[in-house]
Amino acid sequence: MRISVKRTGGFAGLTRRWAVEVGQPxxxxxxxxxxxxxxxxxxxxxxxxxxxxxxxxxxGEREASLPEQDVTGPWRQLVDRTLESARQEEGRRAESGPKGPEGFLRDTDPGER
Amino acid sequence: MFCSIVPPYLLRRLAQLDDRSLLPVAEAAQRALTRDAAMRRNRNVKRAQMPALPTLLPSQRIRATGLNPTRQINDAQNMERLPGIRVRSEGDGPVEDVAVNEAYDGLGSTFELFADAYQRNALDGRGGILRATVHYGEDYDNAFWNGTRMVFGDGDGRVFQRFTKSLSVIGHELTHGITQHTTNLVYQGQPGALNESISDVFAALVEQYKLGHSAEHASWVIGEGLFTDQVSGDGLRSLKAPGTAYDDDVLGKDPQPATMADYIDTTDDNGGVHLNSGIPNHAFYRLASILGGNAWERAGLIWYDTITGTEVVADTDFAGFAAATESAAESRYGKDSEELKAVTAAWTEVGVLE
Known part of the structure; x- marks a missing residue:
């Protein structure tokens, strides 16, 4: 299942995206x-x-949009876990592949609009 | 037409449809959401907060207003819990923590602009306490207004430094507090972009007033000094040239439009409130540069009269705001004044007025 988080707005108005593909089990x-x-x-x-x-x-098929202050409880768990997994994956990719200029802010989900 | 009977969650779903064939549905839902939000807001706005047309202020700025701020700075200790513990109150001397002192001083500078230039006593106009919390969250790349206080993150140290570092960020957040007590513009779509723009405009004026910079000499950049030296950019937004504040390998290019021709339709960021704010931002810059001199004087006063008048309400759009600034310029400077002509010219240049 594909799980993704897109964060927009904030003072800076910068968009960030994270996504992971999670298989069984x-x-x-x-x-x-x-x-x-x-x-x-x-x-x-x-x-x-x-x-x-x-x-x-x-x-997967489910989607929700919510303001930051409502990202609590299971929403927050889901967001935190997605960010963490996406970053770990990015880290693994960066180690095995050619190094980018600065991996920190690069979208881990460039495919999504 | 969408009525209130459509539940908001459904409107929100519809408003976010990505299928282009359903775009009209999405747009209509978005309009309904904005209107509903405005109505919900309006119900909560005490009519008493919409003052009658203000009496004209003296044309000469009074420096010694006798108004003084009451500031309270708290520390969230890197947790996402508000308000945090009190670390500095009004009259206390500087502490060791630079973020605390920057917040304290920035609140003071913002208070001074509004008191000196517009005789406004704090956010509520009644000398209410100015509250800030610093060190919110861990590596938190943001600053916001939560309805009661401004909240600042420390930044991640790689892209962003601490958010108290830029006076314009402090001026921006406090102005959200003024908006809450005046126009109460909804934070969505065009009213939301106006809400954002008003914060950027007065943030720029807070800095210019403190530095003594005229319209010609000011940078007109919001968030100067926030980026680390690893980022190619002057700051986050430019009122002078929206879309040019940064251009970086990692962050990409500043996406703000300067005119209606490049208006961005999106459901992200509450309907692009930090994007389309570039348009009214640039209109203010054009007004200030046509008039010349200190932007907080005539241009700023016209904007201040506009937000404290009765014409702008919670769901006012760009065209409605432009018309309100024309009314404000006419009331203060007259029907044949160069100020009114400049206001009309500025909005025409950005494509809001024809």
């Missing part, structure tokens, strides 16, 4: 419990606070 054991506990169909309608981030989170 890791998906079933570690990811699905978090994904299933996110209230995908009951996203709160809070207006964002000025200069906070907007998150667009997707897991």
């Amino acid at each position: 890791e998906l079933r054991d570690e990811w699905l419990p978090i994904i299933e506990s996110c209230p995908w169909d009951d996203v709160p309608q809070t207006q964002n606070q000025p200069d906070r981030y907007m998150y667009r989170i997707s897991a």
